Amino acid sequence: MLYQYCYLSTAPELSRDQVEAILASSARNNPANGITGLLVYNGRNFLQILEGEEKALVSLMARIAKDPRHTGISYLDRRTIKQRSCPDWNMKRVVISEDVEKRREMLDAELPETMDPGLRTIIMNFAVLN
Numbered sequence: 001m002l003y004q005y006c007y008l009s010t011a012p013e014l015s016r017d018q019v020e021a022i023l024a025s026s027a028r029n030n031p032a033n034g035i036t037g038l039l040v041y042n043g044r045n046f047l048q049i050l051e052g053e054e055k056a057l058v059s060l061m062a063r064i065a066k067d068p069r070h071t072g073i074s075y076l077d078r079r080t081i082k083q084r085s086c087p088d089w090n091m092k093r094v095v096i097s098e099d100v101e102k103r104r105e106m107l108d109a110e111l112p113e114t115m116d117p118g119l120r121t122i123i124m125n126f127a128v129l130n
Contacts, residue, residue: 002084003057005050006077006122011070012044018069019093026091035060036084038092040107040126046070047126049119051084076122085115103127 019041030036035052050057065073086092092110107127111120 001054002051002081003054004077004079004081004085004119005048005057005061005075006119007046007048007050007061008072008074008076008126009046009048009064009070010044010072011041011046014041014069022069023091023093030090033060036086036089036091038086038089040123041093042126042129045126045129047076047123049086049123051081051086077119083114085112085119100128 023039026039033052033056035050035056037048037050040047050060052060061073064070104124104127107124111123
């Protein structure tokens with residue numbers, strides 16, 4: 001059975017290189033664990049969507065919880081899913097621009113059309129924060 005987790009965390013002190021290192025690690029490790037998803041970083045917070053088998057997601061979230069680069073993990077949603085919203089993304093980084101309207105346009109273009117409307121709303125709302 002497939003699961004999807006959506007969470008927020010706080011990481012105000014990360015450099016671009018540190019964020020890139022997180023993404024590189026995810027791109028390396030996620031395929032072997034059957035995990036897909038996306039990561040949005042606004043310079044202060046992460047919003048992450050993770051999809052895969054429950055055992056793999058629980059294990060990954062335990063590692064994330066121990067990662068000192070970010071804190072305050074808050075789940076926004078955890079659910080079973082019939083199909084992945086991000087099947088082709090080992091870990092897609094969504095870069096958000098400084099201009100709020102450009103953020104919305106870019107995200108609207110980047111997010112899969114098959115994504116759950118409620119999840120899309122969470123991501124779009126996150127994009128205007130910071």
